[in-house]
Amino acid sequence: MCGMPQQPPVRSTSTPSPRRDASMSLLTNIMEHSLDDGYAQAAARRGETGRSRLPRTTRGRAVFAAGLVVVALVITLGAAQARYSAPTVAKERQELIDRIGSESRDTDQLQKDVNSLRGQVEAEQRDALPQHGGDDADLMSLLSGATAVTGPGVQLVVDDAKEASGGSGSGPRETSGFSDTGRVRDRDLQRVVNGLWQSGAEAVAVNGQRLTALSAIRAAGEAILVDNKPLVPPYTVLAIGDGPRLSTSFQGGPDGQYLRVLQQNYGIRTSISVKDEVRLPAAPSVAVRIATPVAGAAQTGKGKQ
Secondary structure (H helix, E strand, O other): OOOOOOOOOOOOOOOOOOOOOHHHHHHHHHHHOOOOHHHHHHHHHHHHHOOOOOOOOHHHHHHHHHHHHHHHHHHHHHHHHHHHHHHHHHHHHHHHHHHHHHHHHHHHHHHHHHHHHHHHHHHHHHHHHHHHHHHHHHHHHHHHOOOOEEEEEEEEEEEOOOOOOEOOOOOOOOOOOOOEOOOOOHHHHHHHHHHHHHOOOOEEEEOOEEOOOOOOEEEEOOEEEEOOEEEOOOEEEEEEOOHHHHHHHHHHOHHHHHHHHHHHHHOOEEEEEEEEEEEEOOOOOOOOOOOEOOOOHHHHOOOEO
């Protein structure tokens, strides 16, 4: 049988176009199979068996119901107890608040009485100085800080560094327990005050606190105390005396050099200026002590207070 030769099938050489979301196959798979096959099969088996967590037997259901009753009873009793005890707790709380307020008022009144009595004692002490001081009464009042004084002098301001930071280098402030070398310490103020006294100051005050021969500059944590009164920086030291001479003598002395070392090495900010008039208040408390000679004191140099 003759005829036209049969042509082989023509195969297309072009590849099928990729899916537009081929690059997101992972997201596509997650969207199409949101539940894992294992979880789906387990859920299907569970639905077929109709398994339930509730008890099936009569005894089990009775025990379960009894448990629910007990839980409901406990919750009800707790709520009722809280409701009935709330007024009692509120009453006790109010009584405690009233008691605290009353004690605070009593404490404030006692503090006022103490301050009043302290003022009377200080006034009596100041009056006793001129009576027993003779011709040197004014000098005794000045040296003891019993009276406010006014005169020429200097103003010395000492302040912490702008950015207080620790340091490991050697310096006049380096001691164990003080890592923040950018802070003014109590021993720094002690050296400043002692340097002013040594330079010829007649009266000194720090941040308005008049210093006497019995004054103490101490530290309590990070605070500096002058006669147990906390101070905050900057520390303004006022000294009465010959202003130019006092300033020159202090800056040229060892304590002035110590202050320059703090300024250069640790960033402590300092400034000193001569003032035509400096006003210093009286000391908050003056301790009057009288010494009387005893027999043989001239030979032995001993006396009693």
